Amino acid sequence: MLKLIGLGLNVYGITLEGLIEARSCEKVYVELYTSIIPGLTLDTLKKVIGREAIPLKRKDLEDECERIIREAGRYDIALLTPGDPLIATTHISLVIEARKKGIPVRIVNSASIISAISSATGLQIYNFGKVVTLTRSSPPSLTVYNVVEDNLSRGLHTLILLDLDVEKGYWMGISEAVDILEAMEDEVGRGVFDGDRLALGVARVGSMDAIVKADKLSRIKQYDFGGPPHSLVVPGRLHFMEVEALLCLVGAPQDLLKKS
């Protein structure tokens, strides 16, 4: 059997189910390239799950997919992944290939920024529209602009995930992201990423030292959010409880909220 087990959002983010399943496997692999869990290394992971996990790079999982599936046909193997296992779309092909070969697959869920963004910000999950990822690209793609504009036109919030490439040691910070959004605004000029737009900078959601700041887009980029991962949220129409939450929980400037 192939077990995909989520590690959640911090060093102790694996569920009891995940721990039990990982311990019962013959072999435990881990990939730490689809996202970053603050403080999680092979050493801390070993302390938490009580056994060695074999690290897999992106290339390993792509090139040795066949071998891993063959292994899963002979005995139970686990693949630990940051967050919730299939939020990173990369692993669905592994699951499909395994199932095509008749290998049972089990997914053990854990916390993901997709739902945790709601507790981090106080914004209601029912008011979020489509999620989008901002990547570095040249020429810049306007996907993020269009998604946020479309969500805003419906009064919906947008979670913007920021690109990272752990293996190349690169992660996009909030200030780089805002620079890209401002450049889009200069190009398109429909006001989606106007400097006065209310936005939330969110760092390390779900970990002990998470930081969330609500402010104008032009000011958000001046904060020091510390280490990765970073994200942005562009709120749509705010329910009064969401206004209260932004004021009380993330210290949003009162004058900004009156405007929305």
Add this chain to the structure above:
Amino acid sequence: MLKLIGLGLNVYGITLEGLIEARSCEKVYVELYTSIIPGLTLDTLKKVIGREAIPLKRKDLEDECERIIREAGRYDIALLTPGDPLIATTHISLVIEARKKGIPVRIVNSASIISAISSATGLQIYNFGKVVTLTRSSPPSLTVYNVVEDNLSRGLHTLILLDLDVEKGYWMGISEAVDILEAMEDEVGRGVFDGDRLALGVARVGSMDAIVKADKLSRIKQYDFGGPPHSLVVPGRLHFMEVEALLCLVGAPQDLLKKS
């Protein structure tokens, strides 16, 4: 301090962080009315967390909010909740009131159907639009119709959560939900819930005996999905990997996928 701790999606769905935090509190409360975790009772919970948890009903949390916050001002208390703590919008007011009184609040995330729906169905989280809840109401509200129609117009999938009232012993099953959607279709007639529409019935996401079926809406309601909680997914435009996933993972009928 007030700690809101997610219990995730099954009996062992609490994270290690949640377990550590719950064990270190003076007092542990639990509410089991905002959702249903298959197999979770006060007894099984006691076995998992190693101590008694005091059950709170909806009325307790509403009427005794002040008392609980005062308690949290004197010593550490935990409130365990199904899924991820703030997905149920009910608890945000408790968090806000506590913070207004200067009481520190800590949220311990866990798995939620909001992200787990992706691994349950193989549909990519980036292709989902706004989430919506179908409630029993008379006359029926057309919110669900409008949300799904709007998501479909953008090619996006919709997760439809089905109403439940644990304290009244009521939960909406997929077949009741489809009846309501068909009645809406009869009223509105724009084809959103046409009997031939591809839909996924999803029961007990994240638990060992989860069931996911993809079929025409008119056929979905004939399956026996077993116990709660149930949900529906109406897919929008499908990426080829999503088509593969629906075929391999949830046994979608091939002729239905060709049409979308």
